[in-house]
Amino acid sequence: MTDARIIDGKASAAALRARVARAAAEVERAHGIVPGLAVVLVGENPASQVYVRNKRKQTIEAGMRSFDHTLPAATGEAALLDLIGRLNRDPAVHGILVQLPLPGHIDPEKVLDTIDSAKDVDGFHVINAGRLATGGQGLVPCTPLGCLMMLKDTLGGLGGMEAVIVGRSNIVGKPMAALLLRENCTVTVAHSRTRDLPLVCRRADILVAAVGRPEMIRGGWIKPGAAVIDVGINRVPKQGEPGKHRLVGDVCFAEAVTVAGAITPVPGGVGPMTIACLLMNALTAACRQAGVEAPEI
Numbered sequence: 001m002t003d004a005r006i007i008d009g010k011a012s013a014a015a016l017r018a019r020v021a022r023a024a025a026e027v028e029r030a031h032g033i034v035p036g037l038a039v040v041l042v043g044e045n046p047a048s049q050v051y052v053r054n055k056r057k058q059t060i061e062a063g064m065r066s067f068d069h070t071l072p073a074a075t076g077e078a079a080l081l082d083l084i085g086r087l088n089r090d091p092a093v094h095g096i097l098v099q100l101p102l103p104g105h106i107d108p109e110k111v112l113d114t115i116d117s118a119k120d121v122d123g124f125h126v127i128n129a130g131r132l133a134t135g136g137q138g139l140v141p142c143t144p145l146g147c148l149m150m151l152k153d154t155l156g157g158l159g160g161m162e163a164v165i166v167g168r169s170n171i172v173g174k175p176m177a178a179l180l181l182r183e184n185c186t187v188t189v190a191h192s193r194t195r196d197l198p199l200v201c202r203r204a205d206i207l208v209a210a211v212g213r214p215e216m217i218r219g220g221w222i223k224p225g226a227a228v229i230d231v232g233i234n235r236v237p238k239q240g241e242p243g244k245h246r247l248v249g250d251v252c253f254a255e256a257v258t259v260a261g262a263i264t265p266v267p268g269g270v271g272p273m274t275i276a277c278l279l280m281n282a283l284t285a286a287c288r289q290a291g292v293e294a295p296e297i
């Protein structure tokens, strides 16, 4: 069998960002609306700082406004909720994103549910989760949305396919399942209590790994020709280079690439698409708040 097609998330994300930027310019020209995205970071988690920097840069490059709120780790829950209340009321802010994880003394669920669901560009608010589950029009979590776009680009129609998602988190696994169900896939959600995970994975035409365990999914778990989306981002020590790290996914890429039909690499797969989808959600949110139709992206 020849090696799988590599799904280039970087290229897909660059193309999506360019389409979003064109659409944002069109919305500004036609309606005078400049989408504004507020990003709230509490504390000094280095990975979050890098992520937030990238979001800010890409928001501005897409022709949108970026409002940054960096708060010390000791910020109390009440002060954070107060800031979110102000952002909810600010008409220049169309999207609000609170970077996770939050410090332990702050209840993330309370924070996420305080964000106005119309401005919840991460799609984590219980109203948006409910709309996705019931087929309504809400804002969809960015990572699974990016995965779905790459799957459709790679496979075309997904109807009737067997999809297996490993992981059932609220931010990846569950919304991914809802999206694939909406595309008429037959969906299985596996998790840490699943019996015989390799057997379950082997029936997947579409296998999505969102576990957080480096290279857990082996080549022998993959159906020949399957499309494999690796959401995992794991830092592991670099062999022979003490103190250095490299990023790997939840799928053993070297094995999987010889069996799968198509596969996303880590890095360069799902990650870049997540921010591009965030920008798309910010534009969608801005148009809906203004009561104007969002251009086709």
Ligand code: NDP
Residues within 6 Å of the ligand: 143, 166, 167, 168, 169, 170, 171, 172, 173, 190, 191, 192, 193, 194, 197, 210, 211, 212, 213, 231, 232, 233, 234, 270, 271, 274
């Ligand atoms: P969570 O830790 O919230 O969820 C992990 C899921 O994996 C749980 O449902 C858990 O099952 C399941 N799981 C854990 N161990 C096993 C096992 N041995 N066998 C089967 N299932 C198992 O993680 P997230 O969903 O937040 O993230 C998953 C990965 O995706 C992480 O590596 C994260 O860094 C990455 N990620 C990447 C993003 C991107 O932009 N590319 C964005 C978000 C996440 P159970 O429920 O039973 O405990």
